[in-house]
Amino acid sequence: MSFQSLNLADELNQALAHLEFTEPTQIQALSIPLILQGKDLLATAQTGTGKTAAFMLPILNSLVQSDFEAPAVRxxxxxxxxELAQQVAKDTKRLAKFSHLRVACLYGGANIGPQEKTLKEGVDIVVATPGRLLDHMIKGTLSLSAITHLVFDEADRMLDMGFIGEIKRIMRKMPEKRQTMLFSATMDDSVLSQVKMWLNTPERVGVEQQNSTADNVDQTFYxxxxxxxxxxxxxLxxxxxxxxxxxxxxxxxxxxDYASELNKDGLxxxxxxxxxxxxxxxxxxxQFKSGKTRVLVATDVAARxxxxxxxxxxxxxxxxxxxxxYIHRIGRTGRAGNSGQSISLVSIDEQWLLEEIEVLLDTRLTPQWLAGYEPDLTKEPKDNRKNTSKSRKQRDKKRILGQRTRRRKK
Incomplete structure (x- = not known):
């Protein structure tokens, strides 16, 4: 299959040629035809497989061919x-480069004034975090009444971060007649139970085993x-x-702390x-992308x-x-068909966290010893579970037990 065989609008084919995209990735080949048919979609794919283009190309195709005379958020x-909102918006602008469509990115932590100005000038596509989207809705600077296409990108993460309340408020303002798509690197029953009410008999596609890591990432544990x-x-x-x-x-x-100490090491x-x-x-x-900074230390806010x-x-x-x-972290490498390497350092107090990753991946992960850095076997592990919230522990326990039960049934 080639992008040309999808019969996309000329403006999009021009953008694809400019980006030197010739053949769709697997998730794109599976998703784009279904979305072009107007189907709702549940899609599971590892990061770095082209998910943004998988949902955005058919959306752009629909908007380019519509007869709206003035910009309206559709x-x-x-x-x-x-970070994810910015990346999706950046990729969307590249795909829409040769069209009349305008894109706005709305997120917290930035001055809301310029965002209001952009919305007032008129946009067709909005990429937003739930909290900042609600801010604009409450202020009256954004209306969702003309929405025809809705995408939940990394819905599992949104729900895990506690956005379900904001999402429900947003959905109450959403037109019933629309096309809804959900794309994520992981998918489980808890996610589906919370979002299925917003999808209309969705098709389901996936290109990797659910909750798996990319094959082209070499994983090492020390x-x-x-x-x-x-x-x-x-x-290292x-x-x-x-x-x-x-x-x-x-x-x-x-x-x-790690950034400070690594700088002292000359990195x-x-x-x-x-x-x-x-x-x-x-x-x-x-600076990290340009190579001026050799090491970037991040919390999970940057995992997507x-x-x-x-x-x-x-x-x-x-x-x-x-x-x-863990899946999302190591998914930052091994992207777009390239190979990657992940190194995980495991202290004795983190053994229970390693066990949860083993359950999720359904595989045995055995840390090795590196000469000169062998662990002190006389140390006793601490119970660090108290560092997690009660609700998170309960949720994780249900997930782990549920997965073990399903595997016993197979």
Whole structure:
């Protein structure tokens, strides 16, 4: 299959040629024909497989061929984080480059004034985080009455971040007659139970085994003491001469601490997390992309939306509390058909987190020892489950037990 065989509008074929896109990825080949037919869709695909173009190309095709004389917001994409919203908007503008369609990106942490000005001038497509979208709806600077296409991008993450209340308020203002699509890297019954009411007999497609990691990402786990993790990270980066390394931590403080210490090791490092201003986050990401910064330390706020095709290395300095976030973290590498490498450092106190990832992936993950960084086996593990919220623990327990039950039935 080629993009030409999809009979897209000339403006879109021109953009695809400009971007040197000739053949659709698997998720694009599966999704685009169904969306062009007007079907609602549930799609599961790993990050880096071209999900944005999979839903945006047919949406743009519909909007280009419609007879609206003046701009009106007819397509809405909801994203969980500022970074993902910005990335989706950027990709959409590239695809719409040769059309008359206008795109707005709405997210918190930025001055609302310029966003209001953009909306007032007229836009066709809005990419937004739920909170900032509601701000505009309440202020009367945005109406959803003309929406014909709605996309939930990374819906599992939006629900995990507690956006269900905001989404319900948004959906009450949404026209009943519309096309709705849900794209995500992971999908489980808890997500489907909360969103199925908003879809009309959706088709379901997927290109990877549900809750799996990309085949082209080589995963390595090292057992190491917590107080030697930073030293090991610096050793791996320096010895192997790695450039552009993305390091993940669980907390903002840990991100700042790792960035500070790695800089002392002579590695140009910056940190991004929720307490950083939007401008600071954008500057840090741009320096990382350009190569001026060698190491970027991030919390999971950056696990979605960072799209660096050539990124080869991801290091989990700390395993995530939510097992699904492991998939999204390492999905920052091995994108667009490239190979990638993920390194996860596991202290004795994180063994229970590793076990949850094993359950999610349904595979055994055995940490190895690196000479000179062997863990101290005399240490006793602490019970760090108290660091997670009660509701999160209950939810994760239900998910794990449910998966074990389903596997026993197979």
């Amino acid at each position: 397509a809405l994409v909801l994203a969980p984080t500022r 057992a190491v003491d917590e107080d030697r993790k930073r030293e090991l990270i610096a050793h 980066i320096g010895k192997n001469n790695w450039q552009q390394v993305l390091v993940f931590t669980r907390t903002k403080k840990a991100a700042d 140009a490092t910056l940190a991004i997390h929720g307490d950083k201003s939007q401008g600071a986050r954008e500057r840090a990401l741009e 939306g960072i799209d660096i095709k050539a990124l080869s290395y991801v290091i989990n300095a700390e395993l995530p509390f939510v097992a699904e976030d």
